[in-house]
Amino acid sequence: MTTTSATPLLEVEGLKTSFKTSRGIVKSVDDVSFVIPAGTTLGVVGESGSGKSVTSLSIMRLVARGGGSIDDGVIRLNKPGQPAIDIRNLDEKSMRRVRGNDIAMIFQEPMTSLDPVWSIGDQIIEAVRLHQKVSRAEAREKAIEMLRLVGIPAPESRVDDFPHQLSGGMRQRVMIAIALSCRPALLIADEPTTALDVTIQAQILNLIRRLQKEIGMSVLFITHNLGVVAEIADRVAVMYAGQVVEEGPVRAIFSAPRHPYTVGLLKSIPTPGSSSNPMASRKLDTIGGAPPDPVALPHGCRFAPRCPLAIDECQKAPPPLFPVGENHGARCIRWPEVSK
C-alpha cells in the first residue's frame, strides 16, 4: 500500500501554533514535524487537548477564528507535477482554493457539520461549484454520483433530503461525499468515527480506505482510538501536550513502542473479556495523573510527572526526538529501556 516517492505530499516542519487566552498563551502545538507520502495514511493519536485537532486546523489555516496563530514552522504541500505550495505564506484567496480542493476535511460531529437549511445535494453542489466551473445540472449529477460512491442507497431521491432526515452514519457518509467531491490530494479526517456506533464505525473506515485506493489520496487520520489506527494507518504519530512524542511505522509502534506514553496507551486498550472474565489476570491499565496545564508546562519532559520511568534527568531539559529505528523516533531519553 505504501508508495514511496521522492517528495512526500505533505511536509510539516517545526509547526508551532498558540492561542491567547485570559490565563496566558497556550502553546497547543509546539514544534511538530511529520511527513505524509502520497497515497499513505498517517494516524495521529493522543488524548484530548494533545494538539491533534489544532495541528489539522493549522494545516487548513483555520486557527485564527478561535483566537489562535501559527507562530513558526513550515507547512508544504507538494502536488505531483506542480510547484510546492507554502501554506503558511499563502494569501487568503489562494488558501481558499486549497481548502476543499487540494485538502479536504471531515469533522467529528456529523450531526452538526451539515447546514440544516440546505438539502444534502445543495451542499455537495456548493462544494463542487466552489472549485470547478460546472453548471448546476452537472454539479447535481456529480452530487448523485458522489452519494452513490459513498454507499447511500437510492441517491437520485436522497439527494434532495435534508440533514435531519438522515441518520448519523448517513450524515458522515454525506460529509465524506462533500469532502471528496473535488478529489483532494489530502483528506484530513478529524475523529470521523467518534460520534458513531461501532458497526457504523467499521463501515466508515472501510469506506475511507476504499475511496483512498480509488482516488489515490493521502489521509491524515486523527483519533484517540488506537484500534482504529492499527486498522487504517501506515504510519503513526503519538501526540502529548502539543508535541509528537513518538512517530514511526504502525507495526513498529504497536510491536516495539519506544516511549512510555505510547506503552501506556497500548496497555489501556481493553481486550475482549478483560472486565467480565473472572479468570482475567489483570485489571485494565490506565495512565495515572492528568495531562499538564497547557499554560504551565513542565520544563523538562512533558510526560515526566506521569511517567513510570521518570528520573531526575527527565526534569532537566526537554528531550529531543531520538532516532530509535528505521523511520522511527521517540522523545524519551530512556528509550532503550522502554518496552511493552
Place this chain on the structure above:
Amino acid sequence: MVGVVMFAIIIFIAVFGRLLWPVDPLRVDILGSLLPPSLEHPMGTDDVGRDVFARFIQGAQVSIGVAIGVTIAGTLIGGTLGLLAGLVGGWFDTIVSRTMDAILAFPPLILAMAVAIGLGPGIVSAALGVILAAIPWYFRLLRSEVLRLRTLMYVESAQALGASSFRLIRLHILPQTTSTIFIQASSVFSFSILTLAALGFVGLGIQPPTPEWGTMITEGLAYALTGQWWLGFFPGLGIFMLAVSANLIADRLRDIYDPKSGARLSL
C-alpha cells in the same frame, strides 16, 4: 389564518379604500356633525362633520406606510450593525454594543417622544424616534445569533471547503436568522403602530388636519363620555387589528421558516 385575514382586511382598506369610498376625509360639514354610524357614514362623522370612515382609510395608509418604513429601516440598520458586530468583534463590537445598551436604557416610548420633541413634532421625527428605539432590539438579536451560528461545525466545515467570509454569511449564517428577523420585524411593526398612535395621541406625531389613528383617538376622547363612541372606537379597532394580526403572522412565518417543517428553499 386569522392573522392573515385581519391583516388583509386592513391592507385592503388602506390600498383600495379611497377608490371604493371616494369621500374627502378633510371635507367639513358642520350641519352633519357627530352623526352615528349609518349607511351614509359607516363609521359616523366627527365634531366638524368629517366622515370618520374616510379618515380611517387615510389613517390606515399613514400608519401602515410609516410602520413599514420604520420596520425596514430598523431591520437594515440594526441587523447590519448586529451582523458586523458579531463577525468583526473586537473594539467595533464593544463600541456599538455599549451604544446600544445606552439607547436601551431609555424606555422606548420615552425615547421616541424625546426624539419627536427634539426634532419638532411631525411624521418624520416621530418615525425617526421609533426607528431609533427599534434598532437596539435588532442589533442584540442578530449579534447573538451570529455569535452562536459562527461556532457551529457546519460554518467551519464550509470554511474548510474554501468558502469566503461573504459566502459563509450569505449561505450559512443569514438563512438561519430569517425566522429571528421576521419575528422581530413583525413585533417591531406592531410596536411602531402602537408607538406612532401613542405619539399622535399626545400630539407629537402627525399633525392635524392629516388624519392619523392616534390623533383621531385623542379627538374622540372628548366625546366618549357624551356618547359619541364611534370617534375613538374605530381607529382604536384599527390599531388593535393591525398589531394583533402582525403578531399572529409572525408565528406562522416562524413555522414556515423552520427547516424541519418541510418548506423548501433552493441554493
